[in-house]
Amino acid sequence: xxxxxxxxxxxxxxxxxxxxxxxxxxxxxxxxxxxxxxxxxxxxxxxxxxxxxxxxxxxxxxxxxxxxxxxxxxxxxxxxxxxxxxxxxxxxxxxxxxxxxxxxxxxxxxxxxxxxxxxxxxxxxxxxxxxxxxxxxxxxxxxxxxxxxxxxxxxxxxxxxxxxxxxxxxxxxxxxxxxxxxxxxxxxxxxxxxxxxxxxxxxxxxxxxxxxxxxxxxxxxxxxxxxxxxxxxxxxxxxxxxxxxxxxxxxxxxxxxxxxxxxxxxxxxxxxxxxxxxxxxxxxxxxxxxxxxxxxxxxxxxxxxxxxxxxxxxxxxxxxxxxxxxxxxxxxxxxxxxxxxxxxxxxxxxxxxxxxxxxxxxxxxxxxxxxxxxxxxxxxxxxxxxxxxxxxxxxxxxxxxxxxxxxxxxxxxxxxxxxxxxxxxxxxxxxxxxxxxxxxxxxxxxxxx
Numbered sequence: 001x002x003x004x005x006x007x008x009x010x011x012x013x014x015x016x017x018x019x020x021x022x023x024x025x026x027x028x029x030x031x032x033x034x035x036x037x038x039x040x041x042x043x044x045x046x047x048x049x050x051x052x053x054x055x056x057x058x059x060x061x062x063x064x065x066x067x068x069x070x071x072x073x074x075x076x077x078x079x080x081x082x083x084x085x086x087x088x089x090x091x092x093x094x095x096x097x098x099x100x101x102x103x104x105x106x107x108x109x110x111x112x113x114x115x116x117x118x119x120x121x122x123x124x125x126x127x128x129x130x131x132x133x134x135x136x137x138x139x140x141x142x143x144x145x146x147x148x149x150x151x152x153x154x155x156x157x158x159x160x161x162x163x164x165x166x167x168x169x170x171x172x173x174x175x176x177x178x179x180x181x182x183x184x185x186x187x188x189x190x191x192x193x194x195x196x197x198x199x200x201x202x203x204x205x206x207x208x209x210x211x212x213x214x215x216x217x218x219x220x221x222x223x224x225x226x227x228x229x230x231x232x233x234x235x236x237x238x239x240x241x242x243x244x245x246x247x248x249x250x251x252x253x254x255x256x257x258x259x260x261x262x263x264x265x266x267x268x269x270x271x272x273x274x275x276x277x278x279x280x281x282x283x284x285x286x287x288x289x290x291x292x293x294x295x296x297x298x299x300x301x302x303x304x305x306x307x308x309x310x311x312x313x314x315x316x317x318x319x320x321x322x323x324x325x326x327x328x329x330x331x332x333x334x335x336x337x338x339x340x341x342x343x344x345x346x347x348x349x350x351x352x353x354x355x356x357x358x359x360x361x362x363x364x365x366x367x368x369x370x371x372x373x374x375x376x377x378x379x380x381x382x383x384x385x386x387x388x389x390x391x392x393x394x395x396x397x398x399x400x401x402x403x404x405x406x407x408x409x410x411x412x413x414x415x416x417x418x419x420x421x422x423x424x425x426x427x428x429x430x431x432x433x434x435x436x437x438x439x440x441x442x443x444x445x446x447x448x449x
Contacts, residue, residue: 008035009386010067010075011378012060012181013189014172016045016215016238017331019056020375021063021078023071026383031360032376034367036071038063047215047234048084048189050171057178064179077182079382080172081374082129083189083216085234086165092120095137095156105138105147105155117159127169130162130188134226145225160227162188185385190218190230192377197329197353197370198222207324208313209353210342211373212332214238217305218374221316229316233308237332240301247297248289250278259335263294265302266337266344270295299341305332306345325349331371 013020019042024034040059044052068074096113098105110133117131136144138152147155173183193211194203203222211218213236221229237259244263245255258278264270270292278287313319325348328339333352343350355376356368367376 008071008073008075009079009379009382010073010077011079011081011375011382012064012176013081013372013375013378014045014050014056014060014175015042015081015213015374016047016236017213018042018371019045019059019063020372021060021067022375022379023067023073023075024379024383026387027360029360032358032363032379032383033360034363034376034379035073036067036069037364037367037375038066038070042214045215048082048213048232049086049168050175053171053175053178056175060175061179064181075181077184078176079184079378079385080176080186081189081192081378082164082169082172082186083213083218083232084164084168085216085232086168087129087162087188087230087232088164089160089162089230092117092159092161093156094159095154098153098155103151103153105150105152107148109155110136110148110157113155113157114159117161120161122163125166126163127166128161129164129169129186130160130191132160132162132227134158134160134228135224160230162230184382187378187381188230189213189374189377190220190232191227192381193218193329193353193373194220194222194377195380196355196358196373196377197327199357200225202324202327205323206318206321208309208316208322208326208348210309210326210328211330212236212305212328212338213330213374217309217332218330219309219312221313221318221322223316223318223321228318229312231312231315233305233312235305235308236330237335240298240332240335243297243301244294248278248287248294250287250289251281254278258289258294259298262291263298264291264336265295265298265341267292267296267299269337269340298335302335302338302341303345306342310346322348325351327351327353329353329370329373333370 008023008025010023018039020039022034023036024032027033040062042059044050044055050056094113094117096109114131118128135158136147137156138144138147138150139154169186176183190209190211194209198207198209204225206223209220215236215238217233217236219231241255241259244258245252262276272292274291275288278289280286326342328342339350339352352370353373354368354370355373358380359368
């Protein structure tokens with residue numbers, strides 16, 4: 001099955017602090033042109049989970065209308081990011097045997113193998129969001145990246161499987177549907193962020209992407225050009241703001257302004273002699289907060305986030321293979337001295353990830369910002385899905401579908417046998433014919449397996 005190529009792609013990034021709608025296309029240089037972008041404050045989402053449907057719907061509607069107005073394109077289908085503490089990932093291995101009549105592996109064989117992974121047992125109330133092949137094994141040959149065209153009788157693969165709660169996914173889809181849009185596909189946000197800020201060389205060398213958002217910190221670990229681990233840590237920049245609010249006894253908006261304008265992730269680098277004055281509430285005395293105290297509050301919480309990230313990196317099993325170190329993106333990457341803190345705390349190479357590499361030269365300066373890494377990545381992933389010829393391997397093949405296929409084959413077999421009986425030829429001929437029909441279906445069954 002081949003999809004018709006699309007002229008544009010639209011995406012919605014539903015975050016804890018902001019909701020962003022974008023529409024764009026690839027130019028002749030294979031760079032992303034953002035034709036329209038709109039953002040608004042997110043009030044109905046907490047830690048990546050939709051908690052207030054109406055507020056989220058209103059925010060999505062507002063950004064969609066503005067993005068359509070800017071671009072002059074009225075879109076109906078969108079790609080949407082999904083995150084949250086309910087996200088988890090597992091590893092699994094599957095295989096298929098080729099039929100006795102052939103020994104060359106085709107794309108259809110890979111599609112069947114991937115589709116079969118959607119049938120693995122998972123907990124009640126969960127669904128599989130992504131099935132991501134890591135590498136293939138053809139007969140006894142390991143480490144195969146693309147087995148299409150190779151000769152072999154047995155195809156195996158190691159998979160990274162992303163799982164989320166059905167209810168959380170349905171709430172996201174419900175919000176988008178109420179705006180009159182259709183969700184083409186939910187995309188895990190750390191995968192989207194990695195598409196916009198990581199290079200192919202980094203993925204091959206080994207790299208950990210850390211997207212520090214408002215409510216969550218997303219982690220994606222790559223090694224040997226394959227995804228090895230994904231995780232969503234259920235806290236991000238908002239907990240830093242909360243610590244400043246409680247530590248300095250000020251308002252939430254004042255704490256956020258302090259963090260972004262005067263904050264630093266390293267207390268030792270903050271000046272000793274500088275203070276910022278915060279107006280008192282309702283005529284009360286103003287408060288003076290030193291830059292150094294502010295920095296130490298931020299550093300303590302950032303170190304906790306880094307520890308959680310390092311725990312996930314260790315779980316990936318690739319700790320010693322990350323030659324390209326860590327790439328930090330998201331709104332938290334804009335915090336002053338955050339790269340130095342991560343480098344000091346982990347001993348790894350660190351850089352800040354900007355989505356500039358995949359954006360057109362004339363892109364809006366606002367979009368070339370770490371806090372839009374996920375938004376740009378959703379457009380890039382969506383464009384790849386819409387404009388590449390492929391079999392729809394992401395389609396979930398349920399047990400019901402499988403039973404329907406088996407019942408259909410059984411009905412076909414019984415119908416052919418009944419037709420043979422109605423011919424009223426000699427019993428020996430009927431018996432021979434029945435055996436031949438049975439053999440044919442058994443061969444078909446072996447091919448499918």
